[in-house]
Amino acid sequence: MSTNYKCFSHRDCEFYPCHRNADPDHFNCLFCYCPLYFLGRECGGEYRLLDNGVKDCSDCLFPHRPENYDAVVQKLQQKIFKPFDKK
Template sequence: MSFHYKCFSHRECEYFPCHKGADPDHFNCLFCYCPLYLLGTECGGKFKLLANGVKDCSDCLFPHRPGNYEKVVEKLQQKIFKPFDKK
């Protein structure tokens, strides 16, 4: 079984790679808009809170590392979907 759905690089995107210092040969664009952002300080990534309270994720490469697909999905399951589990 192929697992190509877990990682791709959109090299023709005008912002690729969108994070300064990121290695374009090891950059996953699947989570272009990070699904963990809404978890606030519990996202597990490297972020800063600006003086105005805005979360700055420009130094975070967690969702863009090719091997982190399962970690992102697991975090979403724990924090978002688990509360709705009827067990």
């Protein structure tokens, strides 16, 4: 089975790649807006908190690394979908 659904690069985007330290040849745009942002300190990525308390993820490449697709989905399953399990 193909795994092409796990990664794509939108090279025509005017912001591509949107992180200054990103490797454009290994950059996944699937999670353009990080679905883990709302998890705060439990997101698993590299972030820093600004003086005003805002989470700055501009140096984080965790969701943009193609090999991390499964880890992102797993974390979403644990934090979002698990609480709704009826077990």
